[in-house]
């Protein structure tokens with residue numbers, strides 16, 4: 001069983017989703033969990049839809065590894081956009 005608090009903050013800066021390893025962009029409302037799981041301190045963030053996915057499949061109680069989840073299509077598009085931004089502009 002997981003014990004802790006989930007909050008729904010708006011990202012003040014970019015974060016990474018612990019479920020799908022995708023980017024949580026600045027300004028996005030997401031899930032922040034701070035608490036304890038099996039005696040270990042936990043502090044992670046997820047996309048709202050990733051959190052739904054994880055809780056629907058009972059991973060929040062069973063435990064999961066970083067990046068265990070499937071990346072939602074919306075997040076794939078975000079990650080792709082970031083990669084393109086990072087590429088040096090060709091002038």
Ligand SMILES: [Zn+2]
Nearest residue numbers: 017020047050
């Ligand atoms: Zn995610």
